[in-house]
Amino acid sequence: MAGYNLGEFYATRDAWNSRHAQWQSHCAIVSSQSIAQPEEQHEHSKNAGSGINGDLKEGSIQILAASNGAAAKSMMMILPKPLSIADLAMPPSHGSTLRVAYQGVPGAYSEAAASKAYPECEPIPCEQFEATFQAVELWIADRAVLPIENSLGGSIHRNYDLLLRHRLHIVGEVQLPVHHCLMALPGASIEGIRRVISHPQALAQVEHTLTNLGLQAAREAVDDTAGAAQHIVANNLRDTAAVASARAAEIYGMDVLASGIQDDPGNMTRFLMLAREPIIPRTDRRFKTSIVFALEEAPGALFKALSAFALRNINLTKIESRPQKNRPVRVVDDSNHGTAKYFEYLFYIDFEASMADPRAQNALGQLQEFASFIRVLGSYPMDMTPVVPPGKPKVISTT
Numbered sequence: 001m002a003g004y005n006l007g008e009f010y011a012t013r014d015a016w017n018s019r020h021a022q023w024q025s026h027c028a029i030v031s032s033q034s035i036a037q038p039e040e041q042h043e044h045s046k047n048a049g050s051g052i053n054g055d056l057k058e059g060s061i062q063i064l065a066a067s068n069g070a071a072a073k074s075m076m077m078i079l080p081k082p083l084s085i086a087d088l089a090m091p092p093s094h095g096s097t098l099r100v101a102y103q104g105v106p107g108a109y110s111e112a113a114a115s116k117a118y119p120e121c122e123p124i125p126c127e128q129f130e131a132t133f134q135a136v137e138l139w140i141a142d143r144a145v146l147p148i149e150n151s152l153g154g155s156i157h158r159n160y161d162l163l164l165r166h167r168l169h170i171v172g173e174v175q176l177p178v179h180h181c182l183m184a185l186p187g188a189s190i191e192g193i194r195r196v197i198s199h200p201q202a203l204a205q206v207e208h209t210l211t212n213l214g215l216q217a218a219r220e221a222v223d224d225t226a227g228a229a230q231h232i233v234a235n236n237l238r239d240t241a242a243v244a245s246a247r248a249a250e251i252y253g254m255d256v257l258a259s260g261i262q263d264d265p266g267n268m269t270r271f272l273m274l275a276r277e278p279i280i281p282r283t284d285r286r287f288k289t290s291i292v293f294a295l296e297e298a299p300g301a302l303f304k305a306l307s308a309f310a311l312r313n314i315n316l317t318k319i320e321s322r323p324q325k326n327r328p329v330r331v332v333d334d335s336n337h338g339t340a341k342y343f344e345y346l347f348y349i350d351f352e353a354s355m356a357d358p359r360a361q362n363a364l365g366q367l368q369e370f371a372s373f374i375r376v377l378g379s380y381p382m383d384m385t386p387v388v389p390p391g392k393p394k395v396i397s398t399t
């Protein structure tokens, strides 16, 4: 491998491993609470005997994290620093624990999705979505977790483009209920908040509720929800609140001002699990298959393409179109009328059938007659976990 720097590789791996060992011992103290209902957490906080420094406030859902800014900051020093693309000099060797790369910092919903899919996994925080793909491609991680759509905010378009740009395979999906909290530094009140920061998807999911709470504060987009919480603590921003998970509030020692603030109580984000190798499709359980294709321009082309599925009684669960980046516009000269400009699209569809099912194979055979390009992104088990009834929104602190 020309230009490969072994020294850098070991330094990166050792730095990562030592940060991660510190983080794991921290986690042993702060017992992890995964996406519990806001009410459950509230009750738990009332009943809990002690946090790290044992000074829980009545009516606050600050459970086990440090409750003052300084302690929270020192806690943040030992959190694993997210990988950036530049860090990916590549440490492949590791034991048998499945390493799952996600975008964000501890407390992000993507981390919760990784743990839902692989409960024993070791989540690896990354700065960008692109870095999660590269972590898997370079064998630093075994899986990447990628949010792809939300029930309120819709598709995460950039991630569709990444699926095409990289050659990873979809091997699973997770549908995660997303229950947002509004959080600020300990002692803050909703009235004193002048700015609300979070991931743009999260801000979109709470817009009406924030307005109904009378919060006129400016909204500002940042890279991830938990990163917003971390940023407020690191910079001691007393007039700023974050929209993030209850677990993020716990990790960064923030007060929850309101919980369950998503505009729809059933708010849900769908995440994809990606791997270097595809899984072998089966027919003994419910599978979904995701594909992407391009069509030749013709009247009824999309109708004909989709009829391949309808005729075989295959349910389509999602359709998304994205620009064809290598050929976004097709120009056709019409000597009589001028020049017609056609935008070229890629169509991403998810359908409810396994690639081991002859109906799916025949449908793709028929689709091939119309398509100029087809790629199977993955055939994987559907998330069939029961939906937990959502809790009611709750304003915990206004003073």
Ligand SMILES: O=C(O)C(=O)C[C@]1(C(=O)O)C=C[C@@H](O)C=C1
Pocket (backbone or CB within 6 Å): 103, 104, 107, 108, 109, 110, 111, 147, 150, 156, 178, 199, 201, 202, 223, 224, 225, 226, 269
């Ligand atoms: O910022 C996070 O916590 C994420 O995991 C990202 C993300 C997203 O990209 O949609 C995931 C779930 C929620 O819908 C909000 C944000």
